[in-house]
Every structure is written in C-alpha cells, then in structure tokens.
Amino acid sequence: MKKLISFLLILAVLLPCAFASAYYDETDMSAVLDALDKNSYKSCYAALLEGEILEKGASGDNAKALQRVLKAFGEDVSTDGKAGSGTFKVLNKVQKRYGMEQTDYVDAEIFAELLCALYVYQEGEKAEDAVIAAGMPEAEYLYCLARYQASSGHYYLAKQSYEASQWADWADRADSCVKDWPKDGRVWKSSSIGSGVTVKFKVKNADSDEATCFKIYNSDDKLVAVLFIGGNGSAQTSLKAGRYTIKQGNGHDWYGRKDAFGEDGWYVTWTFDGGADSYKFKSGYIYTLTTGVSDGNAGSNYENWGNF
Numbered sequence: 372m373k374k375l376i377s378f379l380l381i382l383a384v385l386l387p388c389a390f391a392s393a394y395y396d397e398t399d400m401s402a403v404l405d406a407l408d409k410n411s412y413k414s415c416y417a418a419l420l421e422g423e424i425l426e427k428g429a430s431g432d433n434a435k436a437l438q439r440v441l442k443a444f445g446e447d448v449s450t451d452g453k454a455g456s457g458t459f460k461v462l463n464k465v466q467k468r469y470g471m472e473q474t475d476y477v478d479a480e481i482f483a484e485l486l487c488a489l490y491v492y493q494e495g496e497k498a499e500d501a502v503i504a505a506g507m508p509e510a511e512y513l514y515c516l517a518r519y520q521a522s523s524g525h526y527y528l529a530k531q532s533y534e535a536s537q538w539a540d541w542a543d544r545a546d547s548c549v550k551d552w553p554k555d556g557r558v559w560k561s562s563s564i565g566s567g568v569t570v571k572f573k574v575k576n577a578d579s580d581e582a583t584c585f586k587i588y589n590s591d592d593k594l595v596a597v598l599f600i601g602g603n604g605s606a607q608t609s610l611k612a613g614r615y616t617i618k619q620g621n622g623h624d625w626y627g628r629k630d631a632f633g634e635d636g637w638y639v640t641w642t643f644d645g646g647a648d649s650y651k652f653k654s655g656y657i658y659t660l661t662t663g664v665s666d667g668n669a670g671s672n673y674e675n676w677g678n679f
Contacts (some may be wrong), residue, residue, distance in 0.1 A: 394506045394507065394508055395479070395480040395483040395484055395487075395505065395506040395507075398483070398504075398505050398506035399504060399505060400416060400483055400486065400505045402500075402501035402504060402505065403483075403486050403487055403490050403498075403501050403502060403505050404416065404486070406490055406494070406498070406501055407486060407489065407490060407493075409436075409439070411432065411435065411436040411439060412436055412439075412440065412486060414432065414433070414436070415432070415433040415436035415437065415482065416479060416482055416483065416486070418433050419433070419477070419478055419479035419482050420479045424476050424477070424478050425437055425454055425476060425477040425478075426454075426475065426476045426477075427454065427455060427456055427458075427459050427475060428454070428455060429454045430452055430453045430454065431452055432452065434452050434453060434454035434458070435450055435451070435452035437454055437458065437462070437477055437482070438450045438451075438452070438454065438458055440482075440485055440486065440489060441458070441461050441462060441465060443489055443492075443493075444465050444489060444492060446461045446464070446465065447461075448461045459475060462474075462477070465485070465488075466485075468518065469488045469511075469514065469515055469518060470511065470514045470515075470538050470539030470540065470541075471484060471485075471488070471539075483505060483506070484507070487501075487502040487505055487506075487507045487512075487515075488507075488515050490502055491512065491515040491516055491518075491519055492515065492518065492519055492522075495516060495519040495520070495523075496516065499512060499516075502515075508538075510536045510537060510538040511536070511538050512536075513532045513533075513535050513536035513538065514532070514533065514536040514538035514539060514541060514544075516532045517529040517530075517532035517533040517536065517541075517544065520532060521548065523629075524627050524628070524629045524630075525626075525627075525629055525630050526548040526549075526550060526626040526627050526629075526630055527548065527626035527630035527631075527632075527633030527634070528630060529544075529545075529548050530545045530548035530549070530626070530633075533545035533548070548626060549624045549625065549626065550625050550626060550627055551625070552582055552599070552601045552625050553599050553625075554599075555599060555600050555601060555604045555605070555606050556598065556599065556606045556607075557596055557597070557598050557606060557607070557608045558597050558598065558599050558628055559596065559597040559628050560595065560596045560597075560608065561593070561594065561595040561596065563595065564595050564596055564608070564609065564610060564611070565609070565610060565611025566609040566610070566611060567609070567610070567611050567612050567654040567655065568609065568610045568611065568612055568652045568653070568654060568655075568656060568657075568658070569607060569608075569609055569610075569656075569657040569658070570587070570607060570608055570609075570610055570652065570658045570660065571605060571606075571607040571657065571658065571659045571660065572585050572598055572600065572605060572606050572607065572659075572660050572661075572662075573604075573605045573659060573660070573661040573662070574600045574602070574603050574604055574605070574661075574662055574663055575603055575661060575662070575663035575664060576603070576663035576664075577602050577603050577621075577663055578602070579602045579603075580602075580623055581602065581621055581622065581623060582599065582600065582601045582602070582621070582622065582623070582625060582632075583599070583600045583601075583619060583620070583621050583662065584597065584598070584599050584600075584619070584620040584621075584628075584631045584632070585597070585598040585599075585600075585606070585617060585618070585619055585620075586617075586618045586619075586620075586679065587608070587610070587615050587616070587617055587618075588615060588616040588618070589613060589614075589615055590613060590614045590615070590649070592616070595610070595615075596608045596610070597628045599625075599628075603663075610652060611654075612652060612653055612654035613651070613652065614649045614650065614651045614652075615649060615650060615652060616640060616641075616648055616649045617640070617641040617650070617660065618638065618639070618640050618641070618674055618679055619638065619639050619640075619641065619662065619671070620632055620636050620637070620638045620676075620679050621636055621637055621638075622635055622636030622637070623635070623636075631676075631679055633676065634676050636676065638673070638674040638675070638676055638679045639671035639672060639673060639674050640671065640672050640674045641660070641669055641670070641671055642669060642670040642671055642672055643669050643670075646670070648672065
C-alpha cells in the first residue's frame with residue numbers, strides 16, 4: 372500500500388557451518404584459472420596437484436605464487452618467494468575472513484579454495500558459474516559474495532547473502548551489516564556538486580526511531596549528494612544552479628548510503644509543478660524542502676528501492 376505523504380517547498384541460503392577444502396578434490400579449476408589469468412597460479416596449482424605441499428619456510432616460485440594470491444586479496448604481504456610465519460599469518464587472516472579453515476600448510480585443495488574466493492572477491496556474481504563448477508559449495512560462494520558486496524558498500528545485499536549462506540560465522544556477519552545512523556547532515560557529495568544554491572531539508576512529525584535519507588540527482592541522472600536525518604531535524608547542501616531530481620527514503624535499519632534502508636524501507640521521488648519529477652534551482656536562492664507537513668505544494672511518486 373502506498374504511504375501518503377506531503378511536502379512543502381519554500382523559496383527563500385543453504386549448507387550449515389562447514390569448511391570447504393574437501394569439496395575441491397579432482398575438480399575442474401580451468402575456468403577459474405583462466406579468469407584469474409596468472410601463469411604463476413596455474414603452475415603452482417599443477418605442482419600442488421602432483422603432491423607438493425607449501426609449509427612454513429617454503430621458498431621458490433610456488434611460495435611466491437601463494438604470496439601473490441594473498442596480495443591480490445589486498446593484503447600487505449611480501450612477494451619475495453619465502454613463505455615464512457608472516458606469509459602464513461596473512462594466509463590465516465584471509466582464511467578466517469572468508470569462512471575457511473585456518474591451516475599451517477597449503478595443498479591443492481586449499482589453494483583451489485583460495486583461488487575461487489579470490490575470483491569472487493574480484494568479480495562478485497560474475498564468478499558464480501566458474502567457482503561452483505570448480506567445487507565451491509553454494510553456501511560458501513554466497514558467503515564470499517557477501518564479502519564482495521560489503522566491500523562495495525552494499526551492506527543490505529551483503530546481509531541477504533550472509534543469511535542465505537548460513538556458512539561459518541554468517542549470523543555475526545549479517546548483524547554487522549546494519550550500521551549506526553550517521554549524524555544529521557550531508558553524508559556524501561560528488562566532486563562536481565558546485566555551489567551557488569543552498570537546499571535545506573527539514574523533517575517534521577517523524578517517529579524518533581525512523582530516519583530519512585535524501586538523494587539528489589542532476590539532469591544527467593547522476594547522484595550528486597546524499598543527506599541523512601534521524602527522526603525530526605534538518606540538513607542542507609550546496610548545489611550549482613540547475614535542474615535536479617529529489618528522492619526520499621525512510622526506514623529504521625541503516626545499511627549505508629548505497630543501500631539506504633534496503634527493501635524494508637519505503638521510497639518516493641518528489642514531484643513539482645503539476646507532477647514534474649525534477650525542479651530547477653536558481654543561483655543565489657535558498658530553498659527549504661519540508662516533509663511531514665499536511666498542506667505542502669509538492670507531491671511524490673512511489674520509487675522502487677533498486678532505483679533509489
């Protein structure tokens with residue numbers, strides 16, 4: 372059901388906790404290796420398939436390949452080809468982050484699991500078919516996907532993926548996706564936002580546990596500013612003169628500026644001048660836009676969360 376509001380414009384899922392390396396026995400890693408496109412990964416995996424095992428103190432090209440995999444995860448690790456305690460400390464850090472068993476050695480199965488997780492870390496959903504074919508359980512894939520989504524700032528999507536995976540410490544990870552409300556004000560701006568116009572937002576008659584997020588898009592449909600107000604309050608931003616679209620979201624749980632309140636929130640696009648979904652702001656003016664009033668002169672249309 373559409374929630375009716377008015378405005379005032381003033382010109383002034385799956386497998387339980389488990390570890391996955393055993394699933395990689397004699398599986399086809401070719402698509403993953405081709406996608407990662409590193410000869411050192413291929414040669415190391417081939418050597419490990421032949422029975423080589425990397426342990427603390429290992430050295431040479433295969434030890435360097437392991438270090439390069441860890442570095443590709445964004446870790447600060449040496450690639451000197453000497454896999455000492457420092458390398459394995461980083462290995463265990465990566466394994467813990469992706470819900471893997473922490474080990475003091477690397478064999479073919481463990482290396483395959485690392486490579487599959489790395490592919491998801493780099494490409495997200497694009498990696499799904501290849502890593503599933505390589506033996507990664509769907510639950511572990513979803514857990515790795517959640518890590519990718521969270522690292523991209525999509526915490527609501529990450530929460531959904533964690534909950535669907537039920538892998539490793541998924542419950543704690545899902546809970547961590549709900550973020551504290553930021554302070555009232557502008558929480559993000561584009562480098563091209565400009566100045567010359569002041570736009571103030573006011574929220575009235577809101578419940579104390581409900582927050583409001585405003586997103587401002589320019590005439591090219593590019594996001595230029597995000598503002599947040601918890602309960603009743605105000606926030607403002609400067610803009611350069613021009614035509615803008617104002618979108619509003621309301622909800623309780625906050626998932627960051629990209630995902631706002633997730634699908635549990637409700638969203639609208641403000642309308643002006645008889646239904647136009649954008650408004651021309653003139654240089655030198657201060658505009659006040661108020662939500663929660665009973666007799667405003669602006670309206671709204673329902674907006675899908677995916678387009679917010």
